[in-house]
Structure formats: C-alpha cells, structure tokens
Amino acid sequence: MSTTSVVMMIVAMVVxxxxxxxxILYLRSRPEVVGGPHEDPDLVRDDEERFQQPHPYRDT
Structure with missing residues (x-):
C-alpha cells in the first residue's frame, strides 16, 4: 500500500x-425522553375509531 492510501485509510477510520x-457520548449525555408530552387526544381518538372499523377489502 502506498503512503497516500494508508493516510486515507487512517482518515476514514478516524471519521x-x-x-x-x-x-455514543451525545446519547449518554442526553438520553431519550421517556415521559414526554402526551399525544394529541384527537389523533388518539381517530386511531381508536379506525381500529374499530373492519379492514377495507378490495375485490378486483
């Protein structure tokens, strides 16, 4: 391997x-929020209504 290729390999490995x-350091300092804001009640109601409806079958 030439000197240029070794330098580029080292640069790529460092990156x-x-x-x-x-x-990893960023995620350790700022972990994911577990108790975040609640969902919009309208969206939750829409999801529950959609869940109660039968699956739309397509007969072709």
Missing part, C-alpha cells in the same frame, strides 16, 4: 470511529 464515539 467512522470518531463519529461512533461522538454519537
């Missing part, structure tokens, strides 16, 4: 692994 480490 990939550095991005992984940065993502």
């Amino acid at each position: 990939v692994w550095g991005g992984l480490v940065a993502a």
